[in-house]
Amino acid sequence: MIELTQIGAQLIFIGVAFFLVGLIQGALIPSAKNSRMALSGHLTAVQCAMALVIFGIIWSLVKLPFYLEMFAAYGSALGFILIWIGITFASLTGASKALPIAGAGFSANLTAEVALKIMVGIGSLLSLIACTLLVFGLLPLIS
Structure with missing residues:
Protein backbone atom coordinates (compact mmCIF):
# COMPACT_ATOMS: atom_id res chain seq x y z
CA MET A 1 0.00 0.00 0.00
CA ILE A 2 1.16 3.51 -0.75
CA GLU A 3 1.46 5.83 2.23
CA LEU A 4 2.59 9.43 2.31
CA THR A 5 6.06 9.97 3.74
CA GLN A 6 7.61 13.25 4.84
CA ILE A 7 9.85 13.34 1.77
CA GLY A 8 6.86 12.44 -0.39
CA ALA A 9 4.83 15.30 1.08
CA GLN A 10 7.70 17.72 0.45
CA LEU A 11 8.03 16.56 -3.16
CA ILE A 12 4.29 16.99 -3.67
CA PHE A 13 4.42 20.52 -2.25
CA ILE A 14 7.45 21.46 -4.37
CA GLY A 15 5.74 19.98 -7.42
CA VAL A 16 2.47 21.84 -6.92
CA ALA A 17 4.28 25.13 -6.27
CA PHE A 18 6.44 24.52 -9.36
CA PHE A 19 3.28 23.78 -11.38
CA LEU A 20 1.83 27.13 -10.30
CA VAL A 21 5.01 28.91 -11.37
CA GLY A 22 4.80 27.15 -14.75
CA LEU A 23 1.20 28.29 -15.21
CA ILE A 24 2.15 31.88 -14.41
CA GLN A 25 5.04 31.65 -16.84
CA GLY A 26 2.61 30.48 -19.52
CA ALA A 27 0.71 33.73 -19.20
CA LEU A 28 3.94 35.71 -19.61
CA ILE A 29 5.20 33.96 -22.77
CA PRO A 30 4.44 36.91 -25.11
CA SER A 31 6.61 39.26 -23.03
CA ALA A 32 9.80 37.19 -23.38
CA LYS A 33 12.55 38.05 -25.84
CA ASN A 34 12.32 34.52 -27.27
CA SER A 35 8.74 33.30 -26.99
CA ARG A 36 9.59 29.79 -28.30
CA MET A 37 12.08 29.39 -25.46
CA ALA A 38 9.53 30.82 -22.98
CA LEU A 39 7.03 28.19 -24.15
CA SER A 40 9.70 25.55 -23.64
CA GLY A 41 10.28 26.86 -20.10
CA HIS A 42 6.55 26.81 -19.38
CA LEU A 43 6.23 23.21 -20.59
CA THR A 44 9.35 22.17 -18.68
CA ALA A 45 7.94 23.61 -15.46
CA VAL A 46 4.53 21.97 -15.71
CA GLN A 47 5.89 18.59 -16.85
CA CYS A 48 8.66 18.44 -14.25
CA ALA A 49 6.19 19.59 -11.60
CA ILE A 85 15.69 28.36 -14.62
CA GLY A 86 18.19 27.93 -17.46
CA ILE A 87 15.47 27.77 -20.12
CA THR A 88 13.65 30.74 -18.61
CA PHE A 89 16.94 32.68 -18.45
CA ALA A 90 17.51 31.86 -22.13
CA SER A 91 14.02 33.09 -23.03
CA LEU A 92 14.79 36.45 -21.43
CA THR A 93 18.38 36.92 -22.66
CA GLY A 94 18.26 35.24 -26.07
CA ALA A 95 20.95 32.72 -25.12
CA SER A 96 20.69 29.76 -27.47
CA LYS A 97 23.92 27.78 -27.88
CA ALA A 98 22.93 25.07 -25.35
CA LEU A 99 19.35 24.86 -26.68
CA PRO A 100 19.66 25.46 -30.43
CA ILE A 101 16.17 24.31 -31.53
CA ALA A 102 14.13 26.66 -29.33
CA GLY A 103 16.90 29.24 -29.56
CA ALA A 104 17.18 29.33 -33.35
CA GLY A 105 17.70 32.89 -34.56
CA PHE A 106 18.68 34.26 -31.14
CA SER A 107 22.00 34.92 -29.43
CA ALA A 108 23.35 36.50 -26.28
CA ASN A 109 26.69 37.57 -24.86
CA LEU A 110 29.27 34.97 -23.86
CA THR A 111 28.45 35.24 -20.15
CA ALA A 112 24.77 34.45 -20.73
CA GLU A 113 25.62 31.56 -23.06
CA VAL A 114 28.04 30.03 -20.52
CA ALA A 115 25.56 30.53 -17.66
CA LEU A 116 22.86 28.76 -19.68
CA LYS A 117 25.15 25.87 -20.51
CA ILE A 118 26.11 25.46 -16.83
CA MET A 119 22.53 25.60 -15.52
CA VAL A 120 21.12 23.20 -18.09
CA GLY A 121 24.16 20.91 -17.87
CA ILE A 122 24.16 20.61 -14.08
CA GLY A 123 20.37 20.33 -13.98
CA SER A 124 20.36 17.59 -16.60
CA LEU A 125 23.10 15.63 -14.86
CA LEU A 126 21.42 15.93 -11.45
CA SER A 127 18.03 14.87 -12.74
CA LEU A 128 19.50 11.99 -14.75
CA ILE A 129 21.38 10.61 -11.73
CA ALA A 130 18.40 11.15 -9.39
CA CYS A 131 15.93 9.44 -11.73
CA THR A 132 18.34 6.54 -12.27
CA LEU A 133 18.51 6.10 -8.50
CA LEU A 134 14.73 6.22 -8.36
CA VAL A 135 14.52 3.37 -10.89
CA PHE A 136 16.90 1.28 -8.78
CA GLY A 137 14.93 2.19 -5.65
CA LEU A 138 11.76 0.86 -7.27
CA LEU A 139 13.29 -2.43 -8.47
CA PRO A 140 12.13 -4.35 -5.36
CA LEU A 141 8.54 -3.79 -6.56
CA ILE A 142 9.03 -6.13 -9.50
CA SER A 143 10.93 -8.88 -7.67
Whole structure:
Protein backbone atom coordinates (compact mmCIF):
# COMPACT_ATOMS: atom_id res chain seq x y z
CA MET A 1 0.00 0.00 0.00
CA ILE A 2 1.16 3.51 -0.75
CA GLU A 3 1.46 5.83 2.23
CA LEU A 4 2.59 9.43 2.31
CA THR A 5 6.06 9.97 3.74
CA GLN A 6 7.61 13.25 4.84
CA ILE A 7 9.85 13.34 1.77
CA GLY A 8 6.86 12.44 -0.39
CA ALA A 9 4.83 15.30 1.08
CA GLN A 10 7.70 17.72 0.45
CA LEU A 11 8.03 16.56 -3.16
CA ILE A 12 4.29 16.99 -3.67
CA PHE A 13 4.42 20.52 -2.25
CA ILE A 14 7.45 21.46 -4.37
CA GLY A 15 5.74 19.98 -7.42
CA VAL A 16 2.47 21.84 -6.92
CA ALA A 17 4.28 25.13 -6.27
CA PHE A 18 6.44 24.52 -9.36
CA PHE A 19 3.28 23.78 -11.38
CA LEU A 20 1.83 27.13 -10.30
CA VAL A 21 5.01 28.91 -11.37
CA GLY A 22 4.80 27.15 -14.75
CA LEU A 23 1.20 28.29 -15.21
CA ILE A 24 2.15 31.88 -14.41
CA GLN A 25 5.04 31.65 -16.84
CA GLY A 26 2.61 30.48 -19.52
CA ALA A 27 0.71 33.73 -19.20
CA LEU A 28 3.94 35.71 -19.61
CA ILE A 29 5.20 33.96 -22.77
CA PRO A 30 4.44 36.91 -25.11
CA SER A 31 6.61 39.26 -23.03
CA ALA A 32 9.80 37.19 -23.38
CA LYS A 33 12.55 38.05 -25.84
CA ASN A 34 12.32 34.52 -27.27
CA SER A 35 8.74 33.30 -26.99
CA ARG A 36 9.59 29.79 -28.30
CA MET A 37 12.08 29.39 -25.46
CA ALA A 38 9.53 30.82 -22.98
CA LEU A 39 7.03 28.19 -24.15
CA SER A 40 9.70 25.55 -23.64
CA GLY A 41 10.28 26.86 -20.10
CA HIS A 42 6.55 26.81 -19.38
CA LEU A 43 6.23 23.21 -20.59
CA THR A 44 9.35 22.17 -18.68
CA ALA A 45 7.94 23.61 -15.46
CA VAL A 46 4.53 21.97 -15.71
CA GLN A 47 5.89 18.59 -16.85
CA CYS A 48 8.66 18.44 -14.25
CA ALA A 49 6.19 19.59 -11.60
CA MET A 50 3.89 16.70 -12.43
CA ALA A 51 6.84 14.30 -12.23
CA LEU A 52 7.72 15.62 -8.76
CA VAL A 53 4.12 15.15 -7.58
CA ILE A 54 4.14 11.58 -8.89
CA PHE A 55 7.50 10.94 -7.19
CA GLY A 56 6.01 12.24 -3.94
CA ILE A 57 2.97 9.99 -4.20
CA ILE A 58 5.02 6.83 -4.78
CA TRP A 59 7.90 7.75 -2.47
CA SER A 60 6.99 5.17 0.20
CA LEU A 61 7.71 2.46 -2.40
CA VAL A 62 11.31 3.62 -2.94
CA LYS A 63 13.87 1.43 -1.16
CA LEU A 64 17.29 3.10 -1.06
CA PRO A 65 19.91 3.84 1.59
CA PHE A 66 19.07 7.13 3.34
CA TYR A 67 21.75 9.26 1.65
CA LEU A 68 20.78 7.97 -1.82
CA GLU A 69 17.11 8.52 -1.03
CA MET A 70 17.87 12.14 -0.11
CA PHE A 71 19.90 12.62 -3.27
CA ALA A 72 17.20 11.06 -5.47
CA ALA A 73 14.44 13.20 -3.95
CA TYR A 74 16.12 16.57 -3.73
CA GLY A 75 18.48 16.00 -6.66
CA SER A 76 15.52 15.46 -8.96
CA ALA A 77 13.77 18.58 -7.65
CA LEU A 78 16.91 20.71 -7.89
CA GLY A 79 17.83 19.30 -11.30
CA PHE A 80 14.39 19.98 -12.75
CA ILE A 81 14.34 23.50 -11.32
CA LEU A 82 17.83 24.27 -12.64
CA ILE A 83 16.82 23.17 -16.13
CA TRP A 84 13.72 25.36 -15.92
CA ILE A 85 15.69 28.36 -14.62
CA GLY A 86 18.19 27.93 -17.46
CA ILE A 87 15.47 27.77 -20.12
CA THR A 88 13.65 30.74 -18.61
CA PHE A 89 16.94 32.68 -18.45
CA ALA A 90 17.51 31.86 -22.13
CA SER A 91 14.02 33.09 -23.03
CA LEU A 92 14.79 36.45 -21.43
CA THR A 93 18.38 36.92 -22.66
CA GLY A 94 18.26 35.24 -26.07
CA ALA A 95 20.95 32.72 -25.12
CA SER A 96 20.69 29.76 -27.47
CA LYS A 97 23.92 27.78 -27.88
CA ALA A 98 22.93 25.07 -25.35
CA LEU A 99 19.35 24.86 -26.68
CA PRO A 100 19.66 25.46 -30.43
CA ILE A 101 16.17 24.31 -31.53
CA ALA A 102 14.13 26.66 -29.33
CA GLY A 103 16.90 29.24 -29.56
CA ALA A 104 17.18 29.33 -33.35
CA GLY A 105 17.70 32.89 -34.56
CA PHE A 106 18.68 34.26 -31.14
CA SER A 107 22.00 34.92 -29.43
CA ALA A 108 23.35 36.50 -26.28
CA ASN A 109 26.69 37.57 -24.86
CA LEU A 110 29.27 34.97 -23.86
CA THR A 111 28.45 35.24 -20.15
CA ALA A 112 24.77 34.45 -20.73
CA GLU A 113 25.62 31.56 -23.06
CA VAL A 114 28.04 30.03 -20.52
CA ALA A 115 25.56 30.53 -17.66
CA LEU A 116 22.86 28.76 -19.68
CA LYS A 117 25.15 25.87 -20.51
CA ILE A 118 26.11 25.46 -16.83
CA MET A 119 22.53 25.60 -15.52
CA VAL A 120 21.12 23.20 -18.09
CA GLY A 121 24.16 20.91 -17.87
CA ILE A 122 24.16 20.61 -14.08
CA GLY A 123 20.37 20.33 -13.98
CA SER A 124 20.36 17.59 -16.60
CA LEU A 125 23.10 15.63 -14.86
CA LEU A 126 21.42 15.93 -11.45
CA SER A 127 18.03 14.87 -12.74
CA LEU A 128 19.50 11.99 -14.75
CA ILE A 129 21.38 10.61 -11.73
CA ALA A 130 18.40 11.15 -9.39
CA CYS A 131 15.93 9.44 -11.73
CA THR A 132 18.34 6.54 -12.27
CA LEU A 133 18.51 6.10 -8.50
CA LEU A 134 14.73 6.22 -8.36
CA VAL A 135 14.52 3.37 -10.89
CA PHE A 136 16.90 1.28 -8.78
CA GLY A 137 14.93 2.19 -5.65
CA LEU A 138 11.76 0.86 -7.27
CA LEU A 139 13.29 -2.43 -8.47
CA PRO A 140 12.13 -4.35 -5.36
CA LEU A 141 8.54 -3.79 -6.56
CA ILE A 142 9.03 -6.13 -9.50
CA SER A 143 10.93 -8.88 -7.67
